[in-house]
Amino acid sequence: xxxxxxxxxxxxxxxxxxxxxxxxxxxxxxxxxxxxxxxxxxxxxxxxxxxxxxxxxxxxxxxxxxxxxxxxxxxxxxxxxxxxxxxxxxxxxxxxxxxxxxxxxxxxxxxxxxxxxxxxxxxxxxxxxxxxxxxxxxxxxxxxxxxxxxxxxxxx
Ligand SMILES: C[S@@+](CC[C@H](N)C(=O)[O-])C[C@H]1O[C@@H](n2cnc3c(N)ncnc32)[C@H](O)[C@@H]1O
Numbered sequence: 401x402x403x404x405x406x407x408x409x410x411x412x413x414x415x416x417x418x419x420x421x422x423x424x425x426x427x428x429x430x431x432x433x434x435x436x437x438x439x440x441x442x443x444x445x446x447x448x449x450x451x452x453x454x455x456x457x458x459x460x461x462x463x464x465x466x467x468x469x470x471x472x473x474x475x476x477x478x479x480x481x482x483x484x485x486x487x488x489x490x491x492x493x494x495x496x497x498x499x500x501x502x503x504x505x506x507x508x509x510x511x512x513x514x515x516x517x518x519x520x521x522x523x524x525x526x527x528x529x530x531x532x533x534x535x536x537x538x539x540x541x542x543x544x545x546x547x548x549x550x551x552x553x554x555x556x
Pocket of ligand 1: 419466
C-alpha cells in the first residue's frame, strides 16, 4: 500500500523489499498504478541491505516492519535489529533525503524508539516530524498509542 502512496505522491521509481512473495504479489496486483514504476524484491532485508552498492541511493526510505516483540524479554533483540536496520539504511539516503521510521511494536515506547533510531541513523539525520496515529486509529487509552512514525531528514 505504501508503494501506491509513494506513486501517488510523485515517486517515479519505487523499490519494495519484503521477504513475503505473497505480500509483494498482493501489492503488485492491488497497489500499483503504473507497474513500470514498481520494482519488487523478495528478500530478507537484513541480507539485502548490506549487499546494496554504496552508490545505490534513495530520496526516501520507508522502514515499516511488523511488530517484533510479544514479550518484554525480546526487547533487547528487537532494539539490536532496529539498530542494524537503521545503520544500514542511513548509508543509502541522498543528502536532503528522508527516512520514514515506523514502529508498531507496542513494547518499544515512543521515546525509546526515537532514541534508538536517532543513534542508529547518526548525527547526519534529524527528526523532522513525529506523527501521531491517523484518525482511523483512535487512541482512547495508553496501550492503544503504539503506532509510531517519525520522519528523519538527512542534512544536505
Ligand atoms: C507492516 S508490514 C509492511 C506493509 C507495507 N509497508 C505496505 O504498505 O503494504 C511488514 C512487512 O514486513 C515483512 N517482513 C518481516 N520481516 C522481514 C524481513 N526480515 N525482511 C523483509 N521483509 C520482512 C512482512 O512480510 C510484512 O509484509
